[in-house]
Amino acid sequence: MTSLTPIKELFANDIYRRIEEVIKVDQTDEQLIRDEIAEYVVTDAIAAHYSHIFRSYDETPNKPHEGIAVWVSGFFGSGKSSFAKMLGLSIENRTILGEPAAERFAERTDDNELRVLLKQITERIPTHAVIFDVSTDRGIRSGNQTLTEIMYALLLQSLGYAKDLDLSELEIGLEEQGKLEEFEAEYHRLFNKHWSKEKGKVAFALSEASRVLHSLDPATYPSADSWVKAVKNKADISPGKLAERAGELMRRRKPGETLMFVVDEVGQFVARDVQKMLDLQAIVQSLGVRGRGKHWVVVTSQETLRDIVSGLDGMRTELARLQDRFPLQVHLEPSDISEVTSRRVLRKNAAAEASLGALFDEHRGRLTELSRLSAEIRLPDLTRDAFVELYPLLPYQIDLIIQIVSGLRTQGGVSKHVGGANRTIIKLAQQLLINPAVNLAEQALGEFVRLDQVYDLVEGNVGSELRAKISGIAKELQHPLAQPVAKVICLLQYVKSVHRTAENVAAALYPRIGADSQLAAVKEALRELESARKVRLSSSRKVRL
Template identity: 30%
Template sequence: MITPVNLFRKDVNRKIDTVIKADDQANIFQEVDEYVVTREISNKLADFFEYYNENGITNGVWISGFFGSGKSHLLKILSYVLENKKYNGYHLGELFAEKITDDIKLKGDIQSSLRKINSESILFNIDQQAQITTKSDENAILKVFYKVFYDHQGFYGFQPHVAAFEESLVRDSKYEAFKQEFEKVYGQPWTEARKDYIKPQINDAIAQSCAVVYSADPEQYKNYLFKWQSQHKQSIEDFAMKVSDYINARGKNFRLNFFVDEVGQFIAERTKLMLNLQTLAETLYTKCNGNSWVMVTSQEDLENLVGDDSKVQSDDFSKIQGRFKVRMPLTSSSVDEVIEKRLLEKSDDGVPVLTRLFKREEENIRTLISFSNSGIQFRGYKDEHDFVNKYPFLPYQFDLFQQCIKSLSRHNVFQGQHQSVGERSMLGVFQHILKEMDLTNTHSLVSFDQMFEGIAGTLRTEAQNAILVANNNLGASNPMAVRVLKVLFMIKYYESFKGTARNISVLLIDRLNINLTIHNRAVEEALPNRFNEVCLNLVLLHNYLFFKYTNLIKYIWIC
């Protein structure tokens, strides 16, 4: 007998890092080992590595894509691959190259870059690192780059003048001696004490330590860091020169690459920030002879991010485009492929069971997921292989869910730092649903209202209050009404999908052996006239709930 344990090749409850965070390096090996190189990703990487190996006319990469497209994951994987560090006995770049099985040239280009070029990667989310400044500061991007570059060297980037002081000690070959002397004088390591540098005792310890390592009078170094603070200046050219010095100190064929996540969200049509990013990338290219790349992610492609190009001189816009010449726009086409391979891949026992099930139920399935003719049309399963790959999900759910998330995000439904995209990736939502499902019966299917549960934790309170109240009051006596409400919430702003009774009924199908007559009647009884227009406007705009109860939905007003 097939069970959830032996239906899937890998344990669906295993930990999968479904939310890609630039600063999370706890599962580096697993991330690279399980990364799925889709056909789309393979094509994008082929273009990138041609430019990267040539070290020619550009050093900028723009990776764009919306929720679930994998842009942050690709950025992170590239940072690991190019650095080629060793984990679990494997060099990550070489491990990744072995995953390329259908493009011999790309595989060769990756291996060639690893042989010829040594590199270090600085990977960061620019919004997280920007606590040192504000987005309204025209030099915000430069300040963040200074910070992460200083941090990369072990300096205190949060206070750039402290980092500059440390940098000067390194140039004078005094840093290690200073740290030893400071700990002897103050009784605490410098790297722990430096955050409290304003304390008089720490200032005195700095003066005494500097006096020892420079063989000078301590009075010369009194309030030394405050002097650094008053004199410290930052510029794009100065930054590029510092990076150049760092690269040159590491010998030939070395590169220092910056991987910047969510730069589009940070810039958000601030033209001056965009121009500063372009100038920064261009100056790095010039001063470092192409040996420092800037690779960024954005929900918007480059043209849309700049916004009204009348605000940008045409030559400036051309420079921006020219600097970020390598474009990697990711679409939703590869999302289902990633989910199928990382989460839904079936076991040797599961494949024949599901294949036989599809052949028996093929005509029934075609009838079950037949939408009405109005609005956008979604495809069904291509064949038994498609059924096996996607089960227990339905083909339309991959694209419809992503389109719904896009529409909801544009209407400010998500909360906090995730208000633009929601917290979970699509892989995370699908895994959440799979964990909660009872798959002891292979006739079970995922219904679209279950998608709501995957994003519920990231919704604004006012957006989900009505559904929570409905669930508390009617969840036991009229669960279909609550399920309908969740579906209508999901599709509310996606205008291409028509919320007809037939379409809602299809979205709520949760098993192959469902009685369509009974199911359709239950859905229709949960849909009062114009429910789609009236109820959802109340839910989302006024936080009222209005729907039927028992055979006909009673009117319930909740303020």
């Protein structure tokens, strides 16, 4: 490879392939699920977490216990949704386009213990998984549903019952009496429609079911609306009843199988709400006590369970037991994102690895000096391996982007499409290469990602006032670096641990291997920005827009 080789020729995988930005745990498109499994990266740390859970799950038939809950935590982008989804799909061993999910998942790791455990589980513990995002599966009856109600409704739906509580109670009762098939046949005779397809249209289904019952049993239901008047919104569910029904309905519809709930974004749902936390505690306790290892619950949260409980000062005693109810706690670390990003998007072919290694060896000293950031935390070192794996990104840029994306998400009015940082960083890494606004893929070997280019891709999530201010700088000021400097300052304002100094701005704008220091030009641009009152310089030499 030469200095004229375009960056797009460095990669082992097609850099232009489609990469989904947001993981949907309840995705049902089998092709998308297959692609997600095929691209899922199992780092050593992630494999260790899976093995720990698999060991506990595998032991349950011989040692029944109440410790059936898994708490998966991690900041935006740690991959917790993907982790939980793959856990549910692999243990259930769902068939995806004719292939067992467990086998596909096992291919993603070289960890022999993990593969053996998963094989034992799929052979010995058939499992039915109910996988959903609690932040999107609300409003079955009202917007104020409890977690118990949501979990029960989705369990019902997964087992083929109506999602509506009143209709499902009717089906369960008729099934117990051996009359459900008769009801469905009469429904078809009266309406020339199939009950299984129509019961989701709740408003119509309630009145139609009432008419069917009147037709079948006029003595008990003397008019066509007798049943619907008597029962509408009367059905109720509690954590204890959820556990009872889980056992009963699984025996009817999935005999011999273990039940696993995978509930994404529980931390966001409970949101330090004491009543919701107590509801979660009661659910896990009831399922554990009644199921004795037959009913499992996996939840995800940005925060660790310890942090959530400690934040509810007045209820620490009541909620202390909640931690005991989650004996399996997994915390996914930021360090995995660099590895996931390098393996998913930036993995190099053999020729590129050799060329980049030689390039680093030649320029190591000057490159390290001119791209170094000063910060209150230790940033990843610029090593030969890290350079080769992450190029055209520099190792510290992954950490920086994580913090920027998290900061953008926590500001008011941010677009939901910022997504979790794991998907966003993977997507950003790809877009920095192929998006026409940056298009590094077509640039020559040696060019780096600059932080102002990251701004160009996340600009839509920056506040409108700040965005307008930065947009106008190119027209108002002459210095060619004035606007890029402002873009870098804007993003660094979301990264509290990195100092907003001229030196750091210059490092963030370092353009290519062999280039001169940007510091003098950055200082000139800052003077022009300060004179135009576009930035303010504090006594600690930090700049702010």
